[in-house]
Amino acid sequence: MKALVTGGAGFIGSHLVDHLVRQGIDVVVVDDLSMGDVENIKNRDLVTIYIEDVRNERFMQQLLQQENFDYIYFLAAVASVADSIERPGETHAINHNAVLSTLEFIRAAKLPIKQFLFTSSAAVYGNLPELPKREDSRVDPLSPYAIDKYATERYVLAYGKLYDLPTVCVRFFNVYGPGQNPSSPYSGVLSILTSCLEDNKPFTLYGDGSQTRDFIYVEDVIQALWLITTKQANHQVFNIANGHELSLNSIIEIYEKVAGHQLDVQMAAGREGEVKHSVANIGKLINLGYSTHWSLKKGLGQYWKGA
Ligand code: UD1
Structure with missing residues (x-):
């Protein structure tokens, strides 16, 4: 089995990479190290790491074509709401366009993946009063960050249904x-x-x-992600929280x-x-x-x- 983790040198990504390596999966990381650090990955000797930007379409397409991934975990993102307000265009290119072009390549090239998992955020719920948030609660994305996350989720799910691709979305709450x-x-x-x-x-x-x-501890986040993969829980959205x-x-x-x-x-x-x-x-x-x-x-x- 082979997995791609974009953002794999980041906080959550590196924990996921370590878990996948422990499962005996071949892991490839793409990370531009804008937030991440290769040192975060414990088993880095066993992992192929590309220091690349997910916006580099040519690179991403070549990688997808040559590697035959079973699992793709898309964690690369500008994770700060404040950043997205300061530079909405640039964050949109990363948080939305890069995901969509990866998906589009998978569809067009008919790559036989087993799961494409997109990581969204509780930010999509905004400030509406109903609590606790269920995946089918109303959303109110208030920042470019939240809008990108929500729009990308919709694409990921639509690609899943329209083109019969095994896609799934998760919404992280506060991970530590x-x-x-x-x-x-x-x-x-x-x-x-x-x-x-x-x-x-x-x-x-x-x-x-x-x-x-x-607040959810990062090890529980990894447990949840791995469950979603092993259960092949596709075409859905899952809250990831405590x-x-x-x-x-x-x-x-x-x-x-x-x-x-x-x-x-x-x-x-x-x-x-x-x-x-x-x-x-x-x-x-x-x-x-x-x-x-x-x-x-x-x-x-x-x-x-x-x-
Ligand atoms: C978190 C996410 C954000 C996501 C949002 C969705 C993180 C880092 N951010 O934001 O990406 O869009 O949930 O709901 O997980 N605080 C202080 N002092 C500080 C820092 C923070 O008092 O030095 C307060 C904040 O004002 C906030 C709370 O602590 O009320 C949590 O802050 P933070 O960890 O930044 O997370 P969120 O704002 O919930």
């Missing part, structure tokens, strides 16, 4: 764990919290901390206990346009055989040990 880069203000809050607790730096809390999120809603204040409290010391919290105004509450219904994933292995306490404990 080792390998997440804390260097930007738009990095995942748990990577920032980890680095603040570790180095005794002040943490800026945007808003009053009552905002809620659904299914538990926690306020940022309670997350800070739990993490302080795990770390054994207090965090220096500095209050700031809430971020413009942010989602106030977010939590997923993960019934579809559970029906597929998924169960959460990592509570927030356990995940934070593991993350902290490795920090």
